[in-house]
Amino acid sequence: MNDKRILPFHETLIIIPTYNEIDNIERMIKTLFELHENVHLLIIEDGSPDGTADVVKALQKEHPESLHMIERTGKLGLGSAYVAGFKWALNRDYNYVFEMDCDFSHDPKAVPDLLQAAMANDLVIGSRYIDGIRIINWPFRRLLLSYLASIYCRFMTNIPVLDTTGGFKCFTRKALSSIDLDHIISSGYIFQLELNYKVWSKGLKVKEVPIIFYERRDGQSKMAGGIIFEALFAVFRLRLKKIFGTL
Numbered sequence: 001m002n003d004k005r006i007l008p009f010h011e012t013l014i015i016i017p018t019y020n021e022i023d024n025i026e027r028m029i030k031t032l033f034e035l036h037e038n039v040h041l042l043i044i045e046d047g048s049p050d051g052t053a054d055v056v057k058a059l060q061k062e063h064p065e066s067l068h069m070i071e072r073t074g075k076l077g078l079g080s081a082y083v084a085g086f087k088w089a090l091n092r093d094y095n096y097v098f099e100m101d102c103d104f105s106h107d108p109k110a111v112p113d114l115l116q117a118a119m120a121n122d123l124v125i126g127s128r129y130i131d132g133i134r135i136i137n138w139p140f141r142r143l144l145l146s147y148l149a150s151i152y153c154r155f156m157t158n159i160p161v162l163d164t165t166g167g168f169k170c171f172t173r174k175a176l177s178s179i180d181l182d183h184i185i186s187s188g189y190i191f192q193l194e195l196n197y198k199v200w201s202k203g204l205k206v207k208e209v210p211i212i213f214y215e216r217r218d219g220q221s222k223m224a225g226g227i228i229f230e231a232l233f234a235v236f237r238l239r240l241k242k243i244f245g246t247l
Contacts, residue, residue, distance in 0.1 A: 007112055007115050007116060007119075008095065008096065008115070008119070009036050009037070009038040009039045009115070010038040010039075011094060011095040011096055012036075012038075012039050012094065012095075012097075012115060013039075013040045013041070013085075013096070013098065014039060014041050014042070014097075014098040014100050014111070015042045015044060015081075015082060015085035015086070015089070015097065015098060015100070016028065016041065016042070016043050016044070016100050016101070016102050017043075017044045017046070017078055017082065017085075018043055018044065018045050018046065018048060018052050018056075018102050019045075019047075019048050019052075020049070020052065021048065021050075021052050021102040022048070022051055022052050024102050024103050024104060025055050025102055026055050026059065027104075028102050028104065028108070029041060029043075029059050029063075029067065032108050033063060033066070033067075035108055035109060036108075036111055038066075039066070039111075040067075040094070041063075041067050041068065042068045042070065042088060042089070043056050043068070043069040043070070044070050044072065044081040044082070044085050045069055045071045046072050046074065046075045046076055046081065047073050053069065056069050070084055070085070070088065072084070077187045077188065078167075078187070078188060078189065078191060079186055079188065079191035082099060082191070083181050085097075086171075089176070090173070090176060090177065094173065095172060096115060096170055096171070096172060096173075097171045097172075097176055098115075098169065099167055099168065099169050099171075099192075100167075100168055101167060104214060105213055105214050106126065106211070106213070107212065107214065110211050110212075113126075113211075114126055114168070114170040114209060115170060117170075117207050117209050118172055120205075120207075121205040121207040122171075122172050122175040122199060122204035123169065123170070123171055123195075123196065123199045123200075123204065123205070123206045124206075124207050124208075124209060125161060125163055125166055125169045125196065125206065125207070125208045125209070126163075126166055126169060126209060126210075126211035127161075127162055127209065127210055127211060128146075128211065129147065129150060129162040129163045130162050130163065130208045130209070130210045131210045133147070134210060134211060134212045134213060135212075135213045136214045136215060137214065137215035138215050146165070149164075150162065150164045150165060153165065153190075153193050156235045156236060156239050157193070157197050157235065157238060157239055159196060159206075160200075160206075161196055161200070161206060161208060162208060163208060164192070164193045164196060165189050165192045165193050166192060167189070168213075171195075171199075175199045175204055178202045178204060179195060179198050179199065185237060185238070185241075186234045190234045193235065194234070197238055197247075198247060201242055201247055
C-alpha cells in the first residue's frame, strides 16, 4: 500500500453513530486522530443517557476544526443517523465519507486500506467474507445468521458483493450523490445492503477489501431480532423496485 501520508485524509470524513458508547467513544476518537492526523470525524449522537455527548464536547475543545457532532433527541436508528451524516458531508467539501462503528469492531488501522481503494472505486466495503470468514469472537448462531443473510441478499438482488450488510465502508462523493437520501426504505442493518445495491445499480464501481471484524468488548450490541424480518421483506422490495425502475 502507498504511504498513508499521501492519502487524502484532509478530504475524508468518518461518520460514527453513537448511543450509550461511554466505554468506547473517547478511545475511538483519540485513536483515529493519532493514526490519521488530518481526518475529520462526525459523531451522530442519539441522546445517550450515559453521557457520551459530554465526552465528545470535551474533546471538541482539543479538535475544534476536525471533530464534529450532530445531537439528536432519542434513539432514531442507524439508517437515519447515517443519512443525516451523509447530508451533512455533501453540504461540505468532503470527497470520501466513511461509515464506522464506535465499538472497535471496525479496526481504525484499516481505514487507509479502504481509503486507498476508494481512490480508484466509487464504494469500498470492508468485507468480513472475502478470503474466508474474517470474524473474531462471534457465537456460531450469529455468524451463521449473518452469513446466510448475505447469501440471501446476493440471491435476491444479484449484487456481486460477498458482505452485503457490512457497516465499515467508504463512499466517494460521486457514490453518495447518486443516492436519493430522502427515499431510503430501510432503517436497520439491511440499510447497508440498500446503499450498496443502489450504488451498484447506477453502474458505479464497488469493491470489497478484506478486514477482520472484532466482536465488541465494551458496551452492548445493538443487534435486534426485528432485523431478520426487515431483511426478508426489504430485500424483496428492493428487487421489485429495480425491476420496475423505481429504485
